[in-house]
Amino acid sequence: MxxxxxxxxxxxxxxxxxxxxxxxxxxxxxxxxxxxxxxxxxxxxxxxxxxxxxxxxxxxxxxxxxxxxxxxxxxxxxxxxxHLIPDHAVATSLDLFARNGIDVWLFTNDNWYIRRDDGKYVPHEQRTIQFAPAMVDDFAPLAGQACKIVGVSADFALLKRCEPELQAALGDRALAVRSQDYYLDVTPPGxxxxxxxxxxxxxxxxxxxxxxxxxxxxxxxxxxxxxxxxxxxxxxxxxxxxxxxxxxxxxxxxxxxxxxxxxxxxxxxxxx
The missing domain is CATH 3.40.50.1000 (HAD superfamily/HAD-like)
Structure with missing residues (x-):
């Protein structure tokens, strides 16, 4: 030892x-x-x-x-x-989450962006990291700054099913893995x-x-x-x-x- x-x-x-x-x-x-x-x-x-x-x-x-x-x-x-998530991996992730009705957050080094306040996990995350999100209509302008994308859902089984599907779609362009039962994280490749x-x-x-x-x-x-x-x-x-x-x-x-x-x-x- x-x-x-x-x-x-x-x-x-x-x-x-x-x-x-x-x-x-x-x-x-x-x-x-x-x-x-x-x-x-x-x-x-x-x-x-x-x-x-x-x-x-x-x-x-x-x-x-x-x-x-x-x-x-x-x-x-x-x-x-x-390291940042490549633009094409950002697009792939956003598309899969949208098709499955999964809410999405995007983190840059300095900020946290959301498109809606779900009243549950957004307040939970804000209490957890002691930092408030910024509301945006479109993530596209932020694609070149993405350190982490999170798919958020109270349907734990859905996120578990989506984890291998998203990783297969991303290939070696990004890593998809759950950090909580209710969070499916996408982070930079390698x-x-x-x-x-x-x-x-x-x-x-x-x-x-x-x-x-x-x-x-x-x-x-x-x-x-x-x-x-x-x-x-x-x-x-x-x-x-x-x-x-x-x-x-x-x-x-x-x-x-x-x-x-x-x-x-x-x-x-x-x-x-």
Missing amino acids: TRIQLVISDVDGTLVTTDKRLTDRARDAVARLEDSGVGFTLTSSRPPVGMRMYSDPLGITLPLGPFNGSSIVDPELTVIEQ RSKGTFVQAMAQRLGIAAEAIATIGDMQNDLPMFGVSGLPIAMGNATDDVKHQAAHVTARNDDDGFAAAIDFILDRNASLDR
Whole structure:
């Protein structure tokens, strides 16, 4: 076994509770990681502005991976590396969502655009990322700026069916993956939470095997596939749990803190 030198965590459903709270145990767990010499950072489907309310209180000094790791920003949210969805992939995504009656949001690096307020998920997202959307009639003028497109629906089964259909239509032009049961994300090609893990390994000069990753959804699987110690939350679906080396407690039961305890105990056993 390799000693863990860096932990990369998802945010929603992992680091925070269902009501988006950062618990005292989670804060203490990150502090103990730092005290033991293990680095810590976050990657999320959230835009950069939606990560800062957690990265600041946790004192994170390493780069963050917003938009499912397809961008890399410093703790002040200055862009280090950014990739955009190609125009033709934007058009393909918008067309498939329209044909299936799925609402659409478009995120640029700095803004969130909607065409209507559905009264449910728009207010939910606004509370989650603490940032208000801008209303537009047409996404076409924004196509060259798209960091993420989201198909939004309360029909979870519909989004699950559309996920492979959209990925097949996109081919290698973009990545389509659910970040929540109600969100189907489209992000730039060749970039994922997995490539963020690899970028952090290169940046820090460590092996990917020395990185632990913690997550709960399908968009976390790419980082599970390249990290040395993938940990699934207790609230994750079975297909996500099956790809993990360890399963911790649920996010509402301080499963994140329990995962950090597991990592630190594992390191301690290797140090003996």
